[in-house]
Amino acid sequence: MQGLMQDAPLTLSSLLDHAARFHGDREIVSKSAEATLRTNYRDVNGRARQLAGALRRLEVKTGDCVASLAMNTSRHIELYYGVTGAGAVLNTVNPKLFPEQIKFIVSHAENTYVFFDPAFGPLLEALALELTGVRGYVCLADAAGTPAFNLPNLTNYEDLIGSEDVASPWTEVAESAGAILCYTSGTTGDPKGVLYSHRSLVLHAFTVLSADGMALSTRDGVLLVTPLFHVNAWGIPFAAAMCGARLILPGAALDGESIFNLMRAERCTFSLGVPTVWLGFLDFIAAHRERLDLSGLALERVLVGGSAAPRSLIERFDYMLGVYVIHAWGMTETSPLATIGTPLPEHAQLDAQSRYDIQMLQGRAIYGVDLRIVDGEGTVLAHDGIAAGDLQVRGPWVVQRYFKAPAPACDADGWFPTGDVAKIHPNGYLQLTDRSKDIIKSGGEWISSVDLENAAIAHPDVREAAVIGVPHPKWQERPILLVVAAPAATPQRDDILAFLAARVARWQVPDDVIVVPALPHTATGKLLKSALRETYRDHLSKDDGES
């Protein structure tokens, strides 16, 4: 027997329509080097509808892909809604990828048009000859702001949409239709596409709004540092419209001073970004504490994801600013929110250090993403905080199949192997111990590179740390530690080894410490360990001593 409630589809356009109808004046602020652009949900709705009309005029059909290469601006938000509101799929391409990867993605998705920030014109000029499927290029600017790039069918965004009606209808789509296509920037192999549906994105947005999620509300001003091309920027473009939150887009200036000033000027209450940005932010405040008026800061909480938050970050946000760091974990394949570190009731009475211990974990299970860990034979392991196994997830915003892939990405019950090794605590908290491929296998024992990195980062002379396993003639693999020095510090090999020896089992202590000026990262800020393993492959084959 069917229920008798309304069959109203969960589409992205319904989110923006709600925002325009009931939070029409709520601002979306785009900061750039030149100016601060202020618009609001009503106007963004009108312009997204104009864009939908323009795309239909260009004969972009339901299900066609349209690419964006763009930073965080209100025009990019308009693409999120205008492209999907025309029934098409927005392929958010990370402009920081290698050109070969961008070429692969734009071609693989069969993008019909490419919308791009003027800054990425030269990049596209170098690729355009090979992007034979692309019918035209749209520069995200007005005529005056669009240089004469050597790109076929080049137009500018304002001219493209200007002639359309702000009341152009949305193209009707089923909630199961594809909406956003995002490619994983893995460290090996070709990028793989994850095709989010309208439904999966709306359900994910509900979770962003939930009190145990990010508790996003209309009372928030959200400083969105996380790029819009990075897994829907944690779903904020959708969740903010769903609740009518103010959106503040910081442009390219992500140094500590710029972030601080923007945050204060716009009374931001919540922000999202990777640890690197927050280290700069806190360092700036620490260095200029005496002249800064911290009372003007409305910041309440910060979400850190994309890579693990160092403990010092959690601690400094707390004691310097009284700001709560919400540690979250997710992947391109999980939309991305999978676990989130909002407190349980029993945490209310904890002292600060014990609370930081909890905040260091990757967050806890929330409705919509089921978690389990399995051993090498697929046997399900206990959630006891002791057993570590391959982490699997499933749920309505977890990938079923990669774009154009012949086979599902998950098993018949929906379990998707994340490639991470984790423990699950009895209270649902997730503790990542490693990427499967980053586990160091030393003489039959597993050594967690993450544990060692966390131990090393606690040393005052160390700003950043990477541990890799390299081939060893006796132990198959042994860990070595690469460190970047803290400001004005000169890390000493033996000092750091002694420091670690006091903190980890003896057989886990790395065989060597190498001080490097910088560590390589992927375009999304993750440590590029494959490159390190390549560079240091022979580091321990030179000697054959005991470790």
Add this chain to the structure above:
Amino acid sequence: MQGLMQDAPLTLSSLLDHAARFHGDREIVSKSAEATLRTNYRDVNGRARQLAGALRRLEVKTGDCVASLAMNTSRHIELYYGVTGAGAVLNTVNPKLFPEQIKFIVSHAENTYVFFDPAFGPLLEALALELTGVRGYVCLADAAGTPAFNLPNLTNYEDLIGSEDVASPWTEVAESAGAILCYTSGTTGDPKGVLYSHRSLVLHAFTVLSADGMALSTRDGVLLVTPLFHVNAWGIPFAAAMCGARLILPGAALDGESIFNLMRAERCTFSLGVPTVWLGFLDFIAAHRERLDLSGLALERVLVGGSAAPRSLIERFDYMLGVYVIHAWGMTETSPLATIGTPLPEHAQLDAQSRYDIQMLQGRAIYGVDLRIVDGEGTVLAHDGIAAGDLQVRGPWVVQRYFKAPAPACDADGWFPTGDVAKIHPNGYLQLTDRSKDIIKSGGEWISSVDLENAAIAHPDVREAAVIGVPHPKWQERPILLVVAAPAATPQRDDILAFLAARVARWQVPDDVIVVPALPHTATGKLLKSALRETYRDHLSKDDGES
């Protein structure tokens, strides 16, 4: 092009499974006159699975209806999940309805089994002969707690489920399947059934969790005063499982002292109920303030819905306890949450009186329930806070068609006429001005009975007020006011009329004031104005003076 995320259905069983897996120890506390029963989500999950197995054993099929006549207990929560987890529909029947209405509902829904609290055995004995479709009765008790009622195929709940496996599987259902069937207790005509789907209830639960909704979280202890048979008790049984909130069920003792003691003993942070309960609660605290330890009260917020919250209630909760009253509005046809009075950012700076003004409104639009007002010709009116019109709503948890009804309840665009007259403010706040049928039409002008009642209730001698329109020889209809005296007060007709004359337009002042010992209410606590109109039909035909 279809999205490629997992096709995981939004079913009620997925909520309870999440709670059992990740919040298994979180308590569900049932208070009764005899005892306090403590269970938790893990055990409720096991018992609901046992019930699902037992229902399949009884050959209850997917889509069959099963009735409950029960108060708020953990067994009733088990019915919510066990019946729907067997693929059947739970028909929550209000045991306070007139027996004729109960007979109508149980028959109309074609209930196969009736689960009932022992207290309602005699009621069912009187009806059973006519309930020919019912195959059996299950008393919500163990063998010792089940009297030998004269009911066919009587068994007790514990024996029924005891032999089943706590790991019995859920019956697989589509998310569009019917789950809960609730009848409106209208003041005229036969009750009408609203059949919620798994999907509509899960989406509604997401909204209960949202920061702009009830912000329900795992850190809450929820005192659920609202009956489980009253429109899913605002969706709390589902939302609490979704986030792992503690649930406290108060049993039959709803007097101020019992509520206060339970709230303090169980450290409740959030509660939901009708104004009557809260008046008793606040009166108790006011009368015993000196001996009560208010510091032990963890209460943060109270949701008032079902009937309008008097301003004094909002004020007293604030200044006596620092508790925020969230005023919400909804109907059986809206699951029920339709609008909710969480603050907008611009309200942060308001003084208390201005904030109370906002809190007096019925709340504001939230994503999922779209609102509009139309005039008598169906023309859409502005959201300007001035125009009043017939309120219409639509969305994924709004009724499409009543159970077994031949025609839809909404128009082709999904707009459902609520029967209320309302204004919508530019910021999305809803202000109900009247039920369509309670509007008083006096000489071509409309008079709001709600406005008059709110004005009258502000008089210190008045505890409760009802305004009805009665036939008038000259003006077609004129308002009369019925009041119940405040404790130890003796309301005077002329004094109250003078009080009103200072607050409303002269032509709106009622023609008479009648002090009555009590006002009639429906089983769900709403004023039964149809009965009042009947009683006082000739009250003004006796005189023919000017008003």
